[in-house]
Amino acid sequence: MKKLLLPLMVIATMFACSSPETKTADASTSSDAHSGTFSSQDEKSAKVKELLEAYMKNDSTKIYEYYVDTVQIYDQMAANQEGGKTKANPGGRAGFAANERMNHDFYSNIKVTTDKIMTLKFANGEEHTGVWCVWTGKGKFTNNEVSAPLHLAFIWQGDKIVREYRFFDPATLYEEVAASQKK
Numbered sequence: 001m002k003k004l005l006l007p008l009m010v011i012a013t014m015f016a017c018s019s020p021e022t023k024t025a026d027a028s029t030s031s032d033a034h035s036g037t038f039s040s041q042d043e044k045s046a047k048v049k050e051l052l053e054a055y056m057k058n059d060s061t062k063i064y065e066y067y068v069d070t071v072q073i074y075d076q077m078a079a080n081q082e083g084g085k086t087k088a089n090p091g092g093r094a095g096f097a098a099n100e101r102m103n104h105d106f107y108s109n110i111k112v113t114t115d116k117i118m119t120l121k122f123a124n125g126e127e128h129t130g131v132w133c134v135w136t137g138k139g140k141f142t143n144n145e146v147s148a149p150l151h152l153a154f155i156w157q158g159d160k161i162v163r164e165y166r167f168f169d170p171a172t173l174y175e176e177v178a179a180s181q182k183k
Contacts, residue, residue: 032123033122033123033124034122034123034124035122035123036120036121036122036123037120037121038118038119038120038121039118039119039121040117040118040119042119044119044127044129044154044156044159045117045118045119045129047062047066047129048117048119048129048131048152048154049114049117050062050066051063051066052112052114052117052131052133053114055100055103055110055112056110056111056112058101058104058110060097060098060100060101063093063096063097063100064093064097066159066160066161067093067096067160067161067164068093068157068160068161068162069092069093069094070092070093070162071092071093071096071161071162071163071164072088072089072162072163072164073088073089073096073163073164073166074086074088074089074163074164074165074166075089075165075166075167075168076170088163096164103137105140105180106139106140106141106173106176106177106180107137107138107139107140107146107176108137108138108140109136109137109138110135110136110137111135111136111137112133112134112135112136112150113133113134114131114133115133116131116132116133117129117130117131118130126155126156127155127156128153128154128155128156129153129154129156130151130152130153130154131150131151131152131153131154132149132151133149133150133151133152134147134148134149134150135147135148135149135150135168136148139172139175139176139179140176140180141176141179141180141182142175142176142179144172144175144176146172146176148168148169148172149168149169150166150167150168151166151167151168152164152165152166152167153165
């Protein structure tokens with residue numbers, strides 16, 4: 001009997017160590033409203049990729065398809081400060097679309113990497129799509145080749161984007177705009 005006990009314990013230990021754990025995270029039962037799941041293979045990530053691809057072609061039709069009329073765009077370009085807080089850029093969806101098209105007035109060969117896009121689904125029901133990418137283009141007035149990191153965060157309500165946050169260094173854009181005024 002003692003001879004059988006030791007081999008049984010060894011076998012049981014081997015199975016216990018090699019058996020995969022089957023627990024899954026359940027965001028719905030978490031007390032953390034900002035826990036959740038993420039995916040790069042979802043419909044919203046695909047829509048954001050379409051937006052970026054259309055932007056590179058100077059096509060703003062996807063903006064009119066995926067954004068609400070009153071979208072709020074936050075970045076450092078408009079310098080909209082009130083009481084120490086950043087306000088959304090003026091103009092909503094139409095203003096944003098015009099601004100995106102205007103980039104092509106200053107740069108040629110605009111490219112944005114699209115391999116780092118992912119949608120986060122939070123336990124509180126919010127959905128955000130994040131983009132970590134590199135923006136490149138050639139200045140039409142300075143002839144400078146520009147490469148800049150860019151981070152975008154899209155906030156969804158249903159199937160429409162209601163807010164977007166854009167983080168990048170605008171120095172080269174300011175330089176290009178200044179050069180355009182000299183010619």
